[in-house]
Amino acid sequence: SQQGEEDPQALSIQEGENATMNCSYKTSINNLQWYRQNSGRGLVHLILIRSNEREKHSGRLRVTLDTSKKSSSLLITASRAADTASYFCATPDLDSSYKLIFGSGTRLLVRP
Amino acid sequence: DGGITQSPKYLFRKEGQNVTLSCEQNLNHDAMYWYRQDPGQGLRLIYYSQIVNDFQKGDIAEGYSVSREKKESFPLTVTSAQKNPTAFYLCASSVSRGGEQYFGPGTRLTVT
Numbered sequence: 001s002q003q004g005e006e007d008p009q010a011l012s013i014q015e016g017e018n019a020t021m022n023c024s025y026k027t028s029i030n031n032l033q034w035y036r037q038n039s040g041r042g043l044v045h046l047i048l049i050r051s052n053e054r055e056k057h058s059g060r061l062r063v064t065l066d067t068s069k070k071s072s073s074l075l076i077t078a079s080r081a082a083d084t085a086s087y088f089c090a091t092p093d094l095d096s097s098y099k100l101i102f103g104s105g106t107r108l109l110v111r112p
Numbered sequence: 113d114g115g116i117t118q119s120p121k122y123l124f125r126k127e128g129q130n131v132t133l134s135c136e137q138n139l140n141h142d143a144m145y146w147y148r149q150d151p152g153q154g155l156r157l158i159y160y161s162q163i164v165n166d167f168q169k170g171d172i173a174e175g176y177s178v179s180r181e182k183k184e185s186f187p188l189t190v191t192s193a194q195k196n197p198t199a200f201y202l203c204a205s206s207v208s209r210g211g212e213q214y215f216g217p218g219t220r221l222t223v224t
Contacts (some may be wrong), residue, residue, distance in 0.1 A: 040218070040220070042116075042118075043155075048212055088155070098160055100157075102147075104154040105153075
């Protein structure tokens with residue numbers, strides 16, 4: 001079964017606006033990761049947040065983690081057209097932590 | 113210039129033929145992975161390898177085979193037993209269990 005589920009499935013915003021994507025998961029985790037995928041390309045790791053962290057920043061990215069609600073959010077501030085991509089959350093599998101379980105992603109469109 | 117390479121970028125095959133997708137990394141990572149991605153979907157794990165000469169089935173291994181004879185290489189064979197092989201295939205590697213994964217650019221396989 002899928003561990004992470006992103007919400008919304010698709011998001012369209014104007015350049016300069018903020019974009020928020022959410023991820024919910026089902027079991028306890030060691031960490032949660034966010035990846036970006038441009039159309040037809042491989043995934044790029046954005047940020048990893050550990051289970052004992054509540055918030056993490058990287059440039060225009062802000063990730064929060066609420067382990068009591070089993071949810072995480074990714075905020076992209078001051079979005080640019082180049083941020084147009086699909087965004088996935090992923091968590092290590094409990095049985096084999098080598099495995100990452102990916103959600104189905106949020107497709108973000110930033111209109112210039 | 114470190115990274116993961118996958119070749120070819122596009123691959124076309126006739127139904128009933130086996131086809132091998134290449135994945136090479138020079139990151140000195142022990143763990144390597146193969147994922148399948150269908151349109152508008154997340155990633156599903158086919159096989160992974162924690163170390164040379166060892167590999168484990170992922171969630172959708174039927175119809176696929178792999179080998180890991182060298183640390184740098186993890187080729188994936190899509191056999192004629194795979195009922196719906198047309199998809200986007202992504203290779204990845206990681207330095208540690210549950211950590212950040214580095215992805216190749218992907219191979220888009222079309223079987224007709």
